[in-house]
Amino acid sequence: MADPSHPQQARIRGVLTPAQARNRDRVETVIGLAAPFLDLVLAVGDRISRLAEPEDYEYYPVRAGQLGERPAEPSPAPEPGRRPPSGD
Secondary structure: OOOOOOHHHHHHHHOOOHHHHHHHHHHHHHHHHHHHHHHHHHHHHHHHHHHHOOOOOOOOOOOOOOOOOOOOOOOOOOOOOOOOOOOO
16 A cells, blocks of 8 residues: 655646546536525524524623733532532
């Protein structure tokens, strides 16, 4: 078996066959033709959701953190033999 890190092997794998190139072009064409219709579907869905419930009471905006901010420390694991709180 050939070494996958060999530059010649990488070049061979990066070349599409003519059939693969045709399929890629077809898929990209279909996506390009469908994009305006899908945008319309999203816009209509957005309008309908705003009409159905103008105020979303369960929406919580994302809080922007500062760059370099460390993530919160994970909760410590429960001690062996102790059950975690039930939350009741």
